[in-house]
Structure formats: structure tokens, C-alpha cells
Amino acid sequence: xxxxxxILALCANPxxxxxxxxxxxxxxxxxDINGVDAFRLLLEARAVxxxxxLYLVPELLEVARNLRIPKYYLMxxxxxxxxxxxxxxxxxxxxxxxQALQATLRDFDGVLVSSTRLAEYVKxxxxxxxxxxxxxxSMLRSRPSxxxxxxxxxxxxxxxxxxxxxxxxxxxLFAQVVLPxxxxxxxxHNIELIAFGCAPGSLDDATSPLRVRTPAWQTDYVxxxxxxxxxxxxxxxxxxxxxxxxxxxxxxxxLTAAQVGAAVVASRITTYIDLTCQNSxxxxxxxxxxxxxxxxxxxxxxxxxxxxxxxxxxxSVVTALWPREKNECVLAHLESRHPxxxxxxxxxxxxxxxxxxxxxxxxxxxxxxxxxxxxEMQSLAIEQYKKDMAEISLSLDDSKRxxxxxxxxxxxxxxxx
Amino acid sequence: MGELLSSAMFQSVHIKSTSPAPILVVAxxxxxxxxxxFFDFLPIEKRKLIRIIFCGDVAVQQEMMQARAVxxxxxLVDxxxxxxxxxxxxxPMYHYCDxxxxxxxxxxxxxxxxxxxxxRDNMRNTLADFAGCLLAVPNLIEFYRLNNLxxxxxxxxxxxxxxxxxxxxxxxxxxxxxxVSFFGGGDRRAAFNDYIVPAVKQLSKMQAIVLVAFGIDRxxxxxxxxxxxxxxxxxxxxxxxxxxxxxxxxxxDVMLHSSSPTRNNAFKNCNNIINGAVAGAAMICSRTxxxxxxxxxxxxxxxxxxxxxxxxxxxxxxxxxxxxxxxQIGAKRYCENTYSGAQNSTVVVDILETCxxxxxxxxxxxxxxxYQLAVSQTAALERNVMDAAGAVNIRAQAxxxxxxxxxxxxxxxxxxxxxxxxxxxxxx
Numbered sequence: 001x002x003x004x005x006x007i008l009a010l011c012a013n014p015x016x017x018x019x020x021x022x023x024x025x026x027x028x029x030x031x032d033i034n035g036v037d038a039f040r041l042l043l044e045a046r047a048v049x050x051x052x053x054l055y056l057v058p059e060l061l062e063v064a065r066n067l068r069i070p071k072y073y074l075m076x077x078x079x080x081x082x083x084x085x086x087x088x089x090x091x092x093x094x095x096x097x098x099q100a101l102q103a104t105l106r107d108f109d110g111v112l113v114s115s116t117r118l119a120e121y122v123k124x125x126x127x128x129x130x131x132x133x134x135x136x137x138s139m140l141r142s143r144p145s146x147x148x149x150x151x152x153x154x155x156x157x158x159x160x161x162x163x164x165x166x167x168x169x170x171x172x173l174f175a176q177v178v179l180p181x182x183x184x185x186x187x188x189h190n191i192e193l194i195a196f197g198c199a200p201g202s203l204d205d206a207t208s209p210l211r212v213r214t215p216a217w218q219t220d221y222v223x224x225x226x227x228x229x230x231x232x233x234x235x236x237x238x239x240x241x242x243x244x245x246x247x248x249x250x251x252x253x254x255l256t257a258a259q260v261g262a263a264v265v266a267s268r269i270t271t272y273i274d275l276t277c278q279n280s281x282x283x284x285x286x287x288x289x290x291x292x293x294x295x296x297x298x299x300x301x302x303x304x305x306x307x308x309x310x311x312x313x314x315x316s317v318v319t320a321l322w323p324r325e326k327n328e329c330v331l332a333h334l335e336s337r338h339p340x341x342x343x344x345x346x347x348x349x350x351x352x353x354x355x356x357x358x359x360x361x362x363x364x365x366x367x368x369x370x371x372x373x374x375x376e377m378q379s380l381a382i383e384q385y386k387k388d389m390a391e392i393s394l395s396l397d398d399s400k401r402x403x404x405x406x407x408x409x410x411x412x413x414x415x416x417x
Numbered sequence: 418m419g420e421l422l423s424s425a426m427f428q429s430v431h432i433k434s435t436s437p438a439p440i441l442v443v444a445x446x447x448x449x450x451x452x453x454x455f456f457d458f459l460p461i462e463k464r465k466l467i468r469i470i471f472c473g474d475v476a477v478q479q480e481m482m483q484a485r486a487v488x489x490x491x492x493l494v495d496x497x498x499x500x501x502x503x504x505x506x507x508x509p510m511y512h513y514c515d516x517x518x519x520x521x522x523x524x525x526x527x528x529x530x531x532x533x534x535x536x537r538d539n540m541r542n543t544l545a546d547f548a549g550c551l552l553a554v555p556n557l558i559e560f561y562r563l564n565n566l567x568x569x570x571x572x573x574x575x576x577x578x579x580x581x582x583x584x585x586x587x588x589x590x591x592x593x594x595x596x597v598s599f600f601g602g603g604d605r606r607a608a609f610n611d612y613i614v615p616a617v618k619q620l621s622k623m624q625a626i627v628l629v630a631f632g633i634d635r636x637x638x639x640x641x642x643x644x645x646x647x648x649x650x651x652x653x654x655x656x657x658x659x660x661x662x663x664x665x666x667x668x669x670d671v672m673l674h675s676s677s678p679t680r681n682n683a684f685k686n687c688n689n690i691i692n693g694a695v696a697g698a699a700m701i702c703s704r705t706x707x708x709x710x711x712x713x714x715x716x717x718x719x720x721x722x723x724x725x726x727x728x729x730x731x732x733x734x735x736x737x738x739x740x741x742x743x744x745q746i747g748a749k750r751y752c753e754n755t756y757s758g759a760q761n762s763t764v765v766v767d768i769l770e771t772c773x774x775x776x777x778x779x780x781x782x783x784x785x786x787x788y789q790l791a792v793s794q795t796a797a798l799e800r801n802v803m804d805a806a807g808a809v810n811i812r813a814q815a816x817x818x819x820x821x822x823x824x825x826x827x828x829x830x831x832x833x834x835x836x837x838x839x840x841x842x843x844x845x
Contacts, residue, residue, distance in 0.1 A: 037796070039792050040796075343778060343782050343785055346785045350787070357795060358791075361794070364802050368805060378812040378813065378816065382815075389819075396833065399834060403840075
């Protein structure tokens with residue numbers, strides 16, 4: 001039964017796109033690598049996939065090495081080149097040098113990579129056994145319900161929402177080239193900018209009629225996506241620089257936009273140039289200067305038909321490019337290669353993971369006793385506080401009474417006088 | 418306690434040696450009479466098949482992993498987490514008992530509320546997934562059957578293993594005088610004070626007598642007017658082997674075994690006759706269950722609940738060496754006939770025939786189950802830690818707000834004080 005014995009993916013956050021967009025839930029259970037659930041599932045897992053950050057929980061990496069469990073590493077970006085240019089990336093993967101990866105992955109059964117270019121890189125620099133695993137479209141475009149739309153604080157007149165839905169490292173470029181273009185265009189179009197994760201007030205400019213909202217960036221990708229759907233943007237901007245890592249990146253934003261039903265305007269970098277070679281009408285490109293962004297955005301703002309066509313085209317491109325079946329096929333193959341562990345094998349695993357679990361338990365016990373002491377001390381402080389408060393309010397009442405007495409004495413005096 | 422035991426659980430996933438004994442006997446006090454007389458004294462061939470272990474031992478769970486069956490001695494409450502563990506790993510469980518806890522539970526005025534757990538429903542529910550109950554007397558079996566507490570009931574009496582005690586010579590020789598001894602638990606002391614002490618005093622008016630009162634507070638017996646009476650007060654000793662050795666040191670001629678009225682008497686066994694016989698003593702017991710009728714076969718004399726009756730019984734034995742001898746032999750013969758250990762051996766064999774032999778796959782499955790239990794305990798602990806962290810934060814916030822409030826009031830107070838001292842200055 002597949003329910004009981006599955007392939008286990010260990011991720012920093014089980015909802016992160018690096019896991020959910022690549023690993024179909026029919027075959028893979030994604031768990032928080034820091035949680036106790038990982039310990040539960042490791043015993044009966046057919047295989048384990050470490051996602052993105054390989055060194056997040058070294059003790060589990062060590063355990064997996066000692067267990068006779070098939071191991072894979074899921075690499076959705078070129079972590080090696082990203083490490084070399086930390087200024088351009090949110091995650092810098094400082095431990096992931098090519099040599100370190102080579103050594104760590106030596107006894108791994110394979111590396112799952114998200115693109116052909118990345119596959120070639122990994123094969124020559126890191127690990128001989130590489131399996132291509134592109135992302136897949138996990139959700140189809142889901143517009144908010146009528147009730148939600150009704151509740152939205154829509155301005156009375158027609159407004160076009162433009163979303164910035166990207167990480168903090170691109171905010172500089174966004175402010176440099178995209179924001180000025182939008183401010184200019186706001187004089188001619190009714191635009192509302194939904195800038196995820198930007199500091200409230202940081203994008204305000206009294207000279208432009210551009211309206212700005214800054215929803216907080218949710219670390220949970222599924223939650224963030226739900227919020228994006230809520231705001232119902234028609235355009236998503238994706239400014240980016242060409243870096244060493246760019247050729248290995250996926251036009252991810254197209255997948256997001258397709259799911260939300262928006263048209264994407266992206267910087268003219270390898271990622272998107274590759275895509276337009278296949279289909280030029282699924283994305284609008286812009287060079288990284290204000291004029292070019294103004295021109296590209298203007299094109300879309302002027303024509304609802306164009307926005308719709310590009311969004312539709314993006315959806316058909318990603319569904320053709322990244323069908324779920326392809327991923328299911330890869331995972332089904334892994335599943336057939338790695339049988340569910342027999343009870344005897346599970347018992348051997350229990351022997352190996354047991355002490356690590358024990359360590360976790362002891363650490364928690366320590367934390368618990370720390371909290372208990374803290375709570376006790378707080379209780380004492382609260383008792384003391386109550387006593388002090390009673391005293392102070394008594395003295396305060398006293399002082400008020402004395403003052404009133406003074407007042408009445410003075411009043412009497414003045415009457416007498 | 419809960420946390421300590423669950424932390425011990427992790428050892429169970431790490432097993433190195435294989436246990437030699439297939440049946441594990443888990444007890445609150447491994448040296449108690451209930452363990453020694455009933456399990457430790459099994460005939461040697463069967464004794465090899467059991468291992469007796471203290472329930473608080475850190476390795477209990479580890480040993481349970483490799484046992485074919487576990488027997489919990491007397492309590493059902495104190496082993497809660499161990500029972501849960503055995504249940505979880507699918508280890509067949511037996512419960513051994515030599516008292517009627519349900520009756521004790523209902524006699525609150527006599528036993529207090531310490532046994533409140535043992536309602537029939539609680540016992541039935543807890544025992545539901547046990548493989549069987551080992552009970553010391555037929556009356557208990559009948560009670561369990563009538564109340565449908567369990568379907569598999571096995572008679573498991575105490576064992577009179579006279580060879581096990583060795584030929585210990587009494588060290589307090591030469592004996593000064595006729596010696597009687599009280600050697601019983603706390604619930605028998607009321608009867609001791611009410612009937613035995615006056616009877617012994619009366620007897621001492623006629624002859625020298627030594628009273629050895631185990632577990633009785635020093636100077637309980639006022640001997641001022643009784644020069645012929647000597648009283649020893651050895652302290653109560655929970656370790657059965659030590660206690661019985663001390664008992665034998667005094668070489669008592671007669672053992673006095675008074676009972677208090679309780680419905681539980683009907684469910685007790687006669688293991689005290691074993692104790693008396695080991696010391697070579699004759700028995701005088703209260704005329705109540707379970708001793709009724711045993712006077713007819715000279716296993717014991719019976720005394721009513723009056724000092725007169727106890728006096729008469731003692732007087733008979735003090736004044737007839739033949740009578741004394743007959744009762745001493747009678748007690749020993751009764752034990753040899755009734756408590757030979759044969760029935761106990763049958764039960765041990767029955768348990769081993771019922772419980773499957775350990776295979777590699779059973780061991781592996783248990784290991785996996787124990788591991789999973791450890792994981793869920795860790796998860797529960799993790800939730801508790803998170804809750805505690807939340808509580809600490811909320812209280813810290815409340816304290817901070819309180820401090821702000823306090824300093825505000827304090828500010829108000831010092832302004833008022835300044836005003837007062839200013840006004841006071843004006844007045845002066």
C-alpha cells in the first residue's frame with residue numbers, strides 16, 4: 001500500500017515550492033526536516049529526498065548515511081553558483097561548494113534536478129546519476145469567489161492591479177527600474193501596485209497617482225499564493241539580473257502567473273529568453289531600464305485583450321512544458337526501484353535512529369524544565385507584583401484622602417476668613 | 418514519573434543481548450513476600466524460566482522487548498506506563514494478585530482511598546487485553562469469574578520451599594523462656610493490642626515468657642508489673658528474606674497471627690503458616706477465613722477475638738510439649754501438602770505454551786512499535802514545550818504591562834506626596 005510506505009522528502013518547510021511544485025503528493029510525503037514527524041516516517045520510507053539545503057539538519061544527514069535507505073538530493077537551482085554570488089540571492093547555501101556536494105552525495109542514489117542545463121552541470125561537476133525533474137502545474141487558475149470579490153476594497157472606477165511577488169533581493173532593482181515606470185504610467189492608467197514584502201510606506205510618492213499596497217510576505221508559499229489570488233492581479237512584474245545562476249533557473253514566475261491568471265513582464269535574462277524561443281507570446285520582456293519597462297508595461301496596460309492572451313498563452317505553455325504526469329512517471333520509477341522496507345529492516349533503522357531521537361527527546365526535556373523554572377519565577381514575580389500593587393494603591397488612596405482633607409480644611413479656612 | 422519512564426523507553430530500541438528468561442515478573446518490591454513466596458521459590462527448573470525485576474528499573478522496557486510474557490505483581494495502577502508499553506508492543510500480559518482489591522476498594526473506612534482505582538469496571542477494562550490472571554486462592558478465582566473480570570483465571574498459590582531457607586541456627590540461644598512471636602503486616606496490629614498483649618501478660622504471671630513483636634513500636638507493651646515478660650521489638654522489614662531470617666533468630670515456639678475483620682479475609686492465602694513452619698513454630702490464628710477448619714488437621718489453633726481465647730490457646734501450647742510438637746509438625750505438613758509448587762509449575766508451563774515463541778520477526782516488529790511509541794512521546798513533549806513557551810511569553814507580556822501600570826501609579830503617588838509635603842510646609 002502506497003499510503004504507508006512512501007518516498008519521504010525532507011524540507012525546511014513542507015509547503016515550500018521547492019518541494020510542492022516538484023514532488024507529486026501521490027508518491028511523496030513532504031515533512032519539516034526539523035520536526036518529529038520526520039523521525040516517524042523515516043522508519044518506513046522507501047527512499048528519502050533532501051530538498052535544496054542539504055546541510056540544514058546535519059544529524060539527519062548523518063542518520064540517513066548510516067541507514068541503508070536510498071537517498072536523493074533535489075536541486076531546483078544551481079546552489080553552487082548561488083553560493084559564489086551571495087549578493088544576488090536570498091539563500092546563499094554557504095556550505096554547498098561543488099567539492100562539499102561531491103563528497104556528501106557520494107553515497108546518494110541520485111540527484112533530482114529541475115532543468116536540462118542544471119542536469120548537465122551536476123553530471124559534470126557533482127554526481128554521475130542525475131534525474132531530470134521539472135516542476136509541474138499543481139493548481140489551475142483559481143479566481144476568488146464572488147463573495148471574496150465583493151468584500152475587496154475595490155475603488156469605484158476600473159483599476160488594473162500589478163503585483164510584485166518576489167523576494168527581497170530583487171527589491172532594489174524593482175525600485176530602480178519598475179517603480180518609476182509604474183509611477184509614470186499611473187498618470188494615464190488607473191493602477192494599483194500590490195508589492196509583496198515591501199516595507200509599508202517605502203514605495204509612496206506624493207507626485208504620482210500610483211496606489212500602493214504592501215501585503216506582508218508569507219514564508220509559506222501556499223499561503224502567499226492564496227493571498228496573490230485574493231488580490232487578483234492582471235500583471236506580475238519580475239525584474240531580475242543576469243547572474244551566473246540565471247541560466248540554471250526556471251521561469252518560475254510563469255508558473256505562478258499561470259496559476260493566478262496574470263500576464264508576466266520579466267527582465268530580459270536567459271531564463272525568459274529561453275522561453276520566448278519556444279513561444280514568444282507567453283511573456284513580455286523588458287530590458288533593465290525605466291524606459292523599456294515603461295514601454296512593456298504600457299503595452300499591457302493599454303490592452304485588456306493582450307493581457308488575457310498572454311496569460312492564457314502562459315498557462316498553455318506551462319501545462320505543456322511541465323505536466324504533472326511527467327513527475328509522477330519519474331517518482332513511480334523511483335518507487336518501483338526501492339521496495340518498502342520489511343519489518344526487519346525497519347527494526348535495524350530503529351536501532352540507528354533511536355539514539356538521535358533520544359537526543360531530541362533529552363533536548364526537549366531540558367527545554368521543558370527551563371520553561372518550568374521560568375514559569376515558577378514568573379509566578380513569584382506576579383505574586384510580588386500583586387502585593388506591591390495592593391500597597392501602592394493603599395498609599396495612593398491615603399495620599400488622596402489627605403489631599404482632600406487639606407482641600408476641605410482650606411475651604412473652611414477661607415469661609416472663616 | 419511519567420517523563421522518567423518515557424525517557425527510559427528509548428533504551429528499548431537499543432538491544433544488545435538476548436534475555437535468558439522468557440517470563441518477566443515486574444514488581445513494585447522484588448523482595449516482598451508476594452514475589453519471593455510466589456515466584457522466587459518456584460522449583461529450580463521453572464525458576465530458570467522467569468526473571469524478577471523492579472518496575473522502576475531503567476531497563477524494564479528493554480527486558481520487556483525480549484520477553485515472551487510479562488506478569489505484573491499485584492498493582493494495576495503503579496505500572497500504568499509499563500502496561501501501556503507492553504500493550505503497544507504486543508507483549509502478552511498476566512496479572513498476579515493475592516488480595517481482593519475490589520473488596521479493599523469498597524472498605525474505605527478500613528483501607529482508606531488508596532485502592533479507589535479498583536472498581537470492578539476499572540479492573541475489567543484494564544484486564545481486558547491481558548492474557549490471564551494468576552490468583553492465589555480459589556475464592557479469588559470464583560470472585561473474578563462471578564464478576565466477569567477476566568475469562569482466563571489460573572490458580573497460583575504461594576510456595577513452601579523449605580529448602581530455600583537453609584539451616585540457619587538461631588543465634589539468640591540459649592533460649593530463656595517460652596517464646597511467642599507476632600509477625601504480620603500493619604493491618605493486624607489492632608488485634609495484637611486488643612487481644613494478644615493482655616493474653617501474654619496474663620500468661621507471664623505463671624511462667625517466664627518472651628514476646629517478639631515485629632514491627633510494633635518500642636514500649637507499646639507496658640511490662641512494669643510483669644517481671645516474667647520480656648518483649649523484643651525488631652523493626653518491620655519489607656525484605657522478606659531478611660525478615661524471615663530475623664524471625665528465625667528468635668526461634669519462636671508459637672507464631673501469633675491475629676486478623677482484623679474484613680471481607681478480604683476470605684480471599685487471603687495461608688502463606689503466614691509457611692513463615693511459622695520455617696521457624697519451626699506452632700500457629701495460633703484468628704478464628705476467621707482463611708483458617709477455618711485448619712485447626713481440625715492441626716495446622717493451627719484458632720483463637721476468638723477475646724484475650725481470654727488467645728490466653729487459653731497459648732496456655733495449652735506452653736504447658737503441653739506434645740501438643741506443641743504436634744502443631745509444629747502439623748503446620749509444616751499442611752504447607753508441604755498444600756503449597757508444594759506443583760500448581761505454580763503448571764501455570765508457568767501454561768503461560769509458555771500460550772505465548773508464542775520469539776521469532777526474529779516478532780522482535781523486529783516490537784522494536785519498530787517501541788520506536789513509534791517513542792516518536793509519539795517526543796512529539797507530545799514537543800507540543801508541551803511549545804505550549805510552555807507560549808505561556809511564558811504571555812506571562813512575560815502581562816508582567817511588562819503590569820510594571821508599566823505600576824510605575825504610572827507610583828508616579829501619581831509621588832506627585833501626591835510632593836503636594837502633601839508642600840501643603841504641610843504651608844500649614845507649619
